[in-house]
Amino acid sequence: MTGILKRLFSRKSKVKQSKPSNDSRSETDYPDGAHILKRDAHCVSRKNISHNALKVLYRLNDAGYQAYLVGGGVRDILLGLHPKDFDVATDATPEEIYDLFRNCRLIGRRFRLAHILYGREVIEVATFRAGHDGSTDTTKQTPADKRNAKNDHARTSDHGMLTRDNVYGTMQEDAFRRDFTVNALYYTVQDFSVIDYANGLQDLAERKLRLIGDPVARYREDPVRILRAIRLSCKLNLTIEPKTAAPIKELAALLAHVSSARLWDECNKMLLAGHAQATWQSLYERNVAGYMFEQTVASLQDKSKNPVSSEFEVFIQAALQNTDKRIANQQPVTPAFLFAVFLWKPLQDLTQQMIDKGMPAYEANQKAASIVMDKQRQAVGIPKRFSTIAKEMWSLQFRLNNLRKKSVMSLIGHPRFRAAYDFLCLRAGSDPQLKSLAKWWTDYQDANPEIRNKMLSQVEHPAGKKRRSYKKKKRPVKRNNGDPI
Ligand code: ATP
Numbered sequence: 001m002t003g004i005l006k007r008l009f010s011r012k013s014k015v016k017q018s019k020p021s022n023d024s025r026s027e028t029d030y031p032d033g034a035h036i037l038k039r040d041a042h043c044v045s046r047k048n049i050s051h052n053a054l055k056v057l058y059r060l061n062d063a064g065y066q067a068y069l070v071g072g073g074v075r076d077i078l079l080g081l082h083p084k085d086f087d088v089a090t091d092a093t094p095e096e097i098y099d100l101f102r103n104c105r106l107i108g109r110r111f112r113l114a115h116i117l118y119g120r121e122v123i124e125v126a127t128f129r130a131g132h133d134g135s136t137d138t139t140k141q142t143p144a145d146k147r148n149a150k151n152d153h154a155r156t157s158d159h160g161m162l163t164r165d166n167v168y169g170t171m172q173e174d175a176f177r178r179d180f181t182v183n184a185l186y187y188t189v190q191d192f193s194v195i196d197y198a199n200g201l202q203d204l205a206e207r208k209l210r211l212i213g214d215p216v217a218r219y220r221e222d223p224v225r226i227l228r229a230i231r232l233s234c235k236l237n238l239t240i241e242p243k244t245a246a247p248i249k250e251l252a253a254l255l256a257h258v259s260s261a262r263l264w265d266e267c268n269k270m271l272l273a274g275h276a277q278a279t280w281q282s283l284y285e286r287n288v289a290g291y292m293f294e295q296t297v298a299s300l301q302d303k304s305k306n307p308v309s310s311e312f313e314v315f316i317q318a319a320l321q322n323t324d325k326r327i328a329n330q331q332p333v334t335p336a337f338l339f340a341v342f343l344w345k346p347l348q349d350l351t352q353q354m355i356d357k358g359m360p361a362y363e364a365n366q367k368a369a370s371i372v373m374d375k376q377r378q379a380v381g382i383p384k385r386f387s388t389i390a391k392e393m394w395s396l397q398f399r400l401n402n403l404r405k406k407s408v409m410s411l412i413g414h415p416r417f418r419a420a421y422d423f424l425c426l427r428a429g430s431d432p433q434l435k436s437l438a439k440w441w442t443d444y445q446d447a448n449p450e451i452r453n454k455m456l457s458q459v460e461h462p463a464g465k466k467r468r469s470y471k472k473k474k475r476p477v478k479r480n481n482g483d484p485i
């Protein structure tokens, strides 16, 4: 790592571009203030970049457009990591990109983007955008202004949130409208240099995550940046710089105005990228978790129910740790599992309240499951296919208690059996009373058919316990008119 940073900041490498490039297109002029790191001064190489991302960069360049790798793709390679995906920034409009790639799909209203599809890989291509602080000089008509003439610009909501962000701009403007300095680094395949407008290289060297511009204004403009700050700092082990960190607690309430669909996407990125435990911790400590998981946080903070609430905390921690481990081992994970965990205690509490009011246990559990899940979905839009899985896992917890042969046989073939069993094992970690039940299921799965039969007859007719004999009730003889005699 230190080697990379030494290379990154060798004096020779810091070049200030003062005159326009010899490219005929004027927008390739680098504005004053950008640091250009030449090829021999950084570690971003085409070997680290996906073949498809390179294809997109070359195709755009060949058609006469500017095109840069930007965002996580450049940042992660500079940190010696493998980027999760590759993002491209260009001066071509979405429609021009669409015309250039047969495999292109245009998406987004708030932020119009082109997705270039290569099998399962998606290269996200965004047109250079400007900020909205009035800093753009409107007296000169730039190519970006011409592109804006055809476009429906930016809009903000009553809360100052950007609901539409389609004001095209120059590359420099694009750099300053990005969220963090380390995300505003651009790599070009024209001369393989890295271009830094916002001092991202220095922040990367100091392992700092810093919002570009005034943090309060930037969070107000898009509160999801709060989640991105937390996620990226945990994923990349960067410190959130104090001015960027300071307003988070106070402004977290703005997340209530973000669409539930967007929060669902962000939750997946935060919890299913291998750093769920650290991310949850940070969300919780910074008072952000409650705006996405209100019921969970209320249960965790329910002092009247201690130590039950600390058992719940142990349960959540174990689930997060387990998720991170599975991702590290490249085992599959489903967001349904974590949501089932987060809502387990709220579900138990509501079920109990309903039972106390006289509702039968099973019915109370089913009803409570729907209420708890519906409330969660108002904040974070869990798609039905996942909320159904979570609910199935909950209802299977009931059935895992029933060790009769018929029930066990049907349960073991249930598509959610494995998830429900894993869930039971996790519960047993924080509830000692469940240990023997979890062990029974573990042993049963490991056993051969003969032993399985033995295990079943042992639980159905445990030694020392007499079988209850039921007297067969005489069925009343029915009269012809249907009344019992
Ligand atoms: P990763 O892909 O590793 O999760 P990333 O930073 O690449 O991290 P993306 O969601 O792929 O995240 O976004 C690509 C780039 O788009 C970011 O690096 C950033 O420059 C810009 N960006 C994304 N979201 C925002 C936002 N809410 N506000 C401003 N810029 C953003």
Ligand code: MG
Pocket: 071, 072, 073, 084, 085, 086, 087
């Ligand atoms: Mg990315």
